[in-house]
Amino acid sequence: MSVTVHKLTFSSAWLLALAGCGFQPAPGELKLALDPRSRTALADAPGKEQELEALLVKYFGTREEPRYASIDSWKAAGVDPNQPEGSYPSLAASSELYRTQCLHCHGVEGGGDGPTSNTIDPKPRDFRRGIFKFTAVKDKSRPRREDLAVLLERGVYGTSMPSFLRLPQPEREGLVDYVRLLAIRGEVEGLLVQSWQDDEKLDDEAAVEALELVWERWQKAREKVIAFDGPIPPDSAAMRTRGRELYLDAKKGNCVACHGTEGHGDGALAYKTDARGRRTPAYQDDWGYDIMPRDFASGVFRGGSRPIDIYRCIYAGINGTPMPGLGEMKGPDGELLVSGDDLWALVHYVRALSERAE
Amino acid sequence: MRALVATLFALFALLVVWSFVVAPGRGWAMPENVATLGASVDELFDQIQWIVGAFFVLTVGLLAWIVWRQAQGGGGSRSPISNHLPLEIFWTLVPGAILVWLALVQIAPWEALKFSNSIPRAADGTPKPPLCEVWASQFDWHVLYPGADGRFGSVDDLHSPYELVVPVGEPVVLRLGSRDVIHSFFVPSFRLKQDVLPGRATLVWFECTKAGTYDLMCAELCGWGHYKMAGAVRAVPRAEYEAFLAHKTRALESNGVEDRK
Numbered sequence: 103m104s105v106t107v108h109k110l111t112f113s114s115a116w117l118l119a120l121a122g123c124g125f126q127p128a129p130g131e132l133k134l135a136l137d138p139r140s141r142t143a144l145a146d147a148p149g150k151e152q153e154l155e156a157l158l159v160k161y162f163g164t165r166e167e168p169r170y171a172s173i174d175s176w177k178a179a180g181v182d183p184n185q186p187e188g189s190y191p192s193l194a195a196s197s198e199l200y201r202t203q204c205l206h207c208h209g210v211e212g213g214g215d216g217p218t219s220n221t222i223d224p225k226p227r228d229f230r231r232g233i234f235k236f237t238a239v240k241d242k243s244r245p246r247r248e249d250l251a252v253l254l255e256r257g258v259y260g261t262s263m264p265s266f267l268r269l270p271q272p273e274r275e276g277l278v279d280y281v282r283l284l285a286i287r288g289e290v291e292g293l294l295v296q297s298w299q300d301d302e303k304l305d306d307e308a309a310v311e312a313l314e315l316v317w318e319r320w321q322k323a324r325e326k327v328i329a330f331d332g333p334i335p336p337d338s339a340a341m342r343t344r345g346r347e348l349y350l351d352a353k354k355g356n357c358v359a360c361h362g363t364e365g366h367g368d369g370a371l372a373y374k375t376d377a378r379g380r381r382t383p384a385y386q387d388d389w390g391y392d393i394m395p396r397d398f399a400s401g402v403f404r405g406g407s408r409p410i411d412i413y414r415c416i417y418a419g420i421n422g423t424p425m426p427g428l429g430e431m432k433g434p435d436g437e438l439l440v441s442g443d444d445l446w447a448l449v450h451y452v453r454a455l456s457e458r459a460e
Numbered sequence: 461m462r463a464l465v466a467t468l469f470a471l472f473a474l475l476v477v478w479s480f481v482v483a484p485g486r487g488w489a490m491p492e493n494v495a496t497l498g499a500s501v502d503e504l505f506d507q508i509q510w511i512v513g514a515f516f517v518l519t520v521g522l523l524a525w526i527v528w529r530q531a532q533g534g535g536g537s538r539s540p541i542s543n544h545l546p547l548e549i550f551w552t553l554v555p556g557a558i559l560v561w562l563a564l565v566q567i568a569p570w571e572a573l574k575f576s577n578s579i580p581r582a583a584d585g586t587p588k589p590p591l592c593e594v595w596a597s598q599f600d601w602h603v604l605y606p607g608a609d610g611r612f613g614s615v616d617d618l619h620s621p622y623e624l625v626v627p628v629g630e631p632v633v634l635r636l637g638s639r640d641v642i643h644s645f646f647v648p649s650f651r652l653k654q655d656v657l658p659g660r661a662t663l664v665w666f667e668c669t670k671a672g673t674y675d676l677m678c679a680e681l682c683g684w685g686h687y688k689m690a691g692a693v694r695a696v697p698r699a700e701y702e703a704f705l706a707h708k709t710r711a712l713e714s715n716g717v718e719d720r721k
Contacts, residue, residue: 218684218685221683221684222598238716238719248719248721255621256621257600257602257621257622259602259619259621260597260639262598262599262685264599264600264622264685264688264689265600265602265621265622267621267622267623267692268622268690268691268692324721327716327719327720328716329715329716329717329719329720330715330716330717331715331717332715333713333715334713334714334715337615401613407617407619408711408712408714409712409713409714410714410715410716413716414716450615453615454615456613456615457613457614457615458612458613459613
């Protein structure tokens with residue numbers, strides 16, 4: 103605790119000191135920093151950190167002037183990601199807005215390590231892996247721009263991520279553009295480090311290859327939207343009963359394993375007893391933080407509480423966490439474990455668990 | 461030098477009075493009142509401001525005068541006053557009387573605003589049920605409408621982050637709750653401020669008289685993000701309010717197909 107406080111005081115004091123002195127960084131000082139993990143990975147390769155930094159500046163620009171380098175395949179396809187898809191003027195303007203609205207939690211590079219990140223739990227998202235938990239898409243896909251826009255509108259209820267409806271829509275679209283750039287930059291950085299470790303390759307060819315791969319992942323998301331054709335099967339006592347059966351059935355939904363019999367997030371699988379006899383979370387998410395399965399009775403669903411929001415979580419799982427997707431999961435006989443109306447039975451049952459006594 | 465100090469004192473008093481006078485025209489004062497009970501709060505505010513302002517001018521003016529008089533080379537006694545009983549009675553009784561008077565005149569507006577028996581009643585005489593719940597948490601406002609069944613915390617609840625939409629020209633009762641620490645629900649345009657405590661449901665009510673969008677803010681320092689804990693109150697005609705609920709209800713029934721683009 104004292105360490106946290108000390109760090110926070112230090113960083114705040116530092117920011118204040120800079121602000122007070124009218125700090126103006128010299129040109130060239132504004133490049134986005136490397137992920138500490140990249141530094142660790144390249145620690146034994148002298149000069150490679152600088153090369154990686156230079157490549158990232160070349161392909162993504164600086165903090166003040168973020169800019170995708172135009173690559174051949176984009177030119178051929180007539181794609182220019184530097185043109186904002188929304189109505190906010192430019193990536194540079196979006197970057198500035200990001201620094202006033204998002205930086206203090208999500209950090210300059212989107213690493214989820216801003217000055218206030220120490221004070222909150224759950225921690226702010228680290229964009230640099232391209233993994234976002236709450237989206238409308240399946241197959242652990244990257245989010246669509248719309249998914250990020252929804253997060254800005256709705257916030258993530260139950261966390262410190264507020265709704266940003268107080269910003270006009272063009273500004274929110276600008277933020278989406280810039281967050282996407284940070285996420286793509288982070289993923290490319292990770293791939294380049296990988297490329298160095300695997301093939302000792304850290305050059306333009308590797309960068310273009312990585313960028314094309316990551317860009318493709320983000321584009322593919324558009325085909326991955328989870329939706330249900332036709333009106334959703336209505337909630338009913340029979341649906342809830344069916345939902346509970348599936349919820350408890352170890353060979354079907356098996357939600358009970360982590361979420362517990364009454365949905366309090368206290369299932370046997372989710373916790374383990376450590377050497378000193380304490381009950382601790384058994385799993386960590388992709389960012390290394392302890393996972394506590396949702397307590398449905400809290401009435402809080404972070405990814406949205408509409409039936410379709412819960413449906414999508416059950417269908418595709420939650421990216422970056424051990425929550426599996428049931429929508430396309432097959433049993434040993436090759437049949438879908440839970441399908442069609444049964445998925446909705448689960449949705450209605452889980453939503454029923456969130457009801458509170460008046 | 462003393463003349464300069466005396467002038468500065470006098471100028472300070474003038475500056476403060478000037479700032480009060482011009483504040484409304486320059487947008488430095490409270491925003492326009494758009495709630496039925498706001499006028500009574502404004503009236504109290506003005507009365508208190510007049511009293512405080514008069515004493516401020518008197519005190520600073522006296523200071524300026526005394527300094528000025530000494531600057532002119534004296535005249536008058538400089539002996540300290542001690543054990544002056546009539547004077548002590550005077551400066552105890554006058555402020556005391558003012559405080560008692562304030563305590564008395566605020567009772568009626570306070571009762572109308574805050575007492576639970578002032579919650580507007582429905583046609584059948586029972587207190588109006590809350591239109592919605594407003595949940596505060598670090599650092600945003602989240603509004604929950606009870607949906608078609610009229611019950612909070614059921615599956616047909618409608619969520620509205622950031623935005624509290626209410627019908628204009630009707631008494632509106634809200635139930636406030638906090639998910640973490642103490643917050644305060646503050647709508648300056650309604651002259652309405654109410655602390656929100658974790659673990660306790662607090663009722664407030666207001667009647668907005670003019671359609672529009674008004675700031676909702678947190679008025680209790682609740683953490684580092686307090687400054688950005690903003691929301692909006694949108695007061696709309698009844699029909700538009702119903703349309704808003706209908707829109708939210710449709711979103712609840714979405715099968716997600718509209719996201720395939």
